[in-house]
Amino acid sequence: MDHSAQSHSLPHVGEASTTIDLAMNVAKVAWWEMDYPTGNVRFHRRKADMLGYAPERFTHYSHFTALLHPDDLEPVMEAMRGHLDGRLPTYEVDYRIRAATGEYLWFHDVGQIAARDAEGRPSMIAGLVFDISERKQTDAALRMADDRLRHGERFARFGHWELTLADQVIYASEQAAQIYGVTETQLDVAVVKACVLSEYRPGLDAALRALITEGVPYDREFEIRRVSDGESVFVHSKAEYDPAKQIIFGVVQDITARKRAELDRERLIGDLRKALEDIKTLRGIVPICAHCKNIRDDAGYWQQVEAYVTAHTEAQFSHAICPTCLDKFYPGY
Numbered sequence: 001m002d003h004s005a006q007s008h009s010l011p012h013v014g015e016a017s018t019t020i021d022l023a024m025n026v027a028k029v030a031w032w033e034m035d036y037p038t039g040n041v042r043f044h045r046r047k048a049d050m051l052g053y054a055p056e057r058f059t060h061y062s063h064f065t066a067l068l069h070p071d072d073l074e075p076v077m078e079a080m081r082g083h084l085d086g087r088l089p090t091y092e093v094d095y096r097i098r099a100a101t102g103e104y105l106w107f108h109d110v111g112q113i114a115a116r117d118a119e120g121r122p123s124m125i126a127g128l129v130f131d132i133s134e135r136k137q138t139d140a141a142l143r144m145a146d147d148r149l150r151h152g153e154r155f156a157r158f159g160h161w162e163l164t165l166a167d168q169v170i171y172a173s174e175q176a177a178q179i180y181g182v183t184e185t186q187l188d189v190a191v192v193k194a195c196v197l198s199e200y201r202p203g204l205d206a207a208l209r210a211l212i213t214e215g216v217p218y219d220r221e222f223e224i225r226r227v228s229d230g231e232s233v234f235v236h237s238k239a240e241y242d243p244a245k246q247i248i249f250g251v252v253q254d255i256t257a258r259k260r261a262e263l264d265r266e267r268l269i270g271d272l273r274k275a276l277e278d279i280k281t282l283r284g285i286v287p288i289c290a291h292c293k294n295i296r297d298d299a300g301y302w303q304q305v306e307a308y309v310t311a312h313t314e315a316q317f318s319h320a321i322c323p324t325c326l327d328k329f330y331p332g333y
Contacts, residue, residue, distance in 0.1 A: 029046075030050065031127070032127055034124065039062065041058060067097045075095070089112075092108075092110045093109055106135075108132045109127060111126060154175055159178070160173045161252060162247055163248040163250070165248070169188060173185065179252060181228030195226070221236045235253060
C-alpha cells in the first residue's frame with residue numbers, strides 16, 4: 001500500500017466532510033438511522049438542535065413520535081409501515097413536531113431500508129430530515145394571499161388574465177372564467193374572442209395591436225355573450241404588455257349592473273326631455289282661430305282643439321253637452 005498517497009488523501013476527506021456538514025447546516029438537513037425492529041436511533045445532533053432539545057433526550061424513535069402533532073402521528077406511522085412491508089419504495093412524509101419552545105415546526109422526512117439480516121428482513125432504515133418550516137409558512141402565506149385575492153375578485157366582480165402571444169392561450173383566474181361563463185381557466189384566445197359581440201371585435205383587435213406595437217394603454221368596455229347561458233354581459237377590461245416576455249396581463253370586471261343603470265338613466269332623461277318639450281309647446285303662444293277655435297300646428301295645418309291637445313299631451317277627451325249649449329241647440333230637452 002502506498003502510505004504516502006493515503007496520508008495525502010486523508011486531509012481531503014476531512015475537508016470534504018466539513019464541506020458537506022456546512023452545506024447540510026445551511027440547508028437545515030440532518031441524517032438519521034434506526035435499528036429495526038428495536039427502534040433504537042442514531043442521528044446527527046442537528047436533528048435535535050433544530051428542535052431545541054439536547055441530543056441525549058432521543059435514543060428511541062418513540063421519543064420523537066411522542067412530540068408529533070396528533071393529526072400527523074398516524075400518517076407518519078403508515079408511511080413507515082408502507083415502506084417496511086414493500087408497498088412503498090421509500091419512507092417519505094411531511095409532519096409537524098413540537099419544539100422546545102412549544103411551537104410546532106414542519107419537517108420533511110425521507111428514508112429507505114439500508115440493511116437486511118441473513119433472512120432478508122429489514123434491519124436498519126436510514127434517511128434524511130429537512131426543516132421545511134419556512135417553506136410551509138411561505139406556502140401558507142401564499143395560500144392566504146390567493147384566498148384573499150379570490151374573495152376580493154368575487155366581491156368586486158372582476159378577474160385577472162394573461163395572454164401569451166406565442167401560443168395564443170389565455171390563462172384566466174376563476175372569477176375571470178366565471179364572468180365569461182366557462183369552467184376552464186386555460187382558454188384558446190379564439191374561444192374568448194367568440195364571446196365578444198361582433199360590433200365590438202374590430203375595436204378590440206385594434207386596441208390590442210396598438211398596445212403591443214405602440215404601447216397605447218388598453219382600456220375598453222364591451223359586451224359579451226356568456227358561454228354558459230348566453231346571457232348578455234357588459235365588461236370593462238384593462239391590460240398592459242410585457243415585450244420581454246411577450247405576455248399581456250389584464251383584468252376584467254363585470255359592469256353589467258352599472259351599464260344597465262346608465263341605460264335606464266339615459267332612457268329616463270330622454271323621457272323627461274320629451275315631456276319638457278311637450279310642456280314648453282303648450283306653454284308657448286298657441287295660434288287659435290277666434291271664431292271656430294281650431295289651432296294651427298307647427299306644420300301650418302289647422303286642427304281641432306281636441307286633436308291638438310291629444311297630440312301634445314297625454315290627455316284624452318270625452319264629449320258631452322254643457323247646459324248652455326243644450327238650451328241653445330236642443331230647446332225643449
